[in-house]
Amino acid sequence: MSMSSEEPEPQRSLKRVIWQGENCLSCTWFRPNDPLNADILERGLCVEPRLKAYGLVVSGRDWCNLYKEVRQKQIDLIQEGKFKG
Numbered sequence: 001m002s003m004s005s006e007e008p009e010p011q012r013s014l015k016r017v018i019w020q021g022e023n024c025l026s027c028t029w030f031r032p033n034d035p036l037n038a039d040i041l042e043r044g045l046c047v048e049p050r051l052k053a054y055g056l057v058v059s060g061r062d063w064c065n066l067y068k069e070v071r072q073k074q075i076d077l078i079q080e081g082k083f084k085g
């Protein structure tokens with residue numbers, strides 16, 4: 001018998017709560033309204049090519065299966081107002 005199975009249920013459940021790392025905030029298609037202060041509550045447009053036409057407003061903590069991780073270079077350019085696309 002492992003140690004974890006002897007723990008009370010509340011403690012075992014807490015260990016299953018994990019942070020969702022892949023969300024709009026860290027997606028290459030997210031265009032936050034305020035790039036300098038964007039956190040997971042930030043709203044912005046999703047410009048993924050197949051979704052762009054819908055003008056979706058998403059928040060940093062949203063997610064979809066078209067997620068693609070943003071590169072630091074893109075974040076830098078967006079924050080400097082020099083990003084094209």
Ligand code: SF4
Pocket residue numbers: 023024027028029030045046047048051058062063064065066067068
């Ligand atoms: S809705 Fe999907 S594609 Fe659009 S920014 Fe969020 S994770 Fe990326």
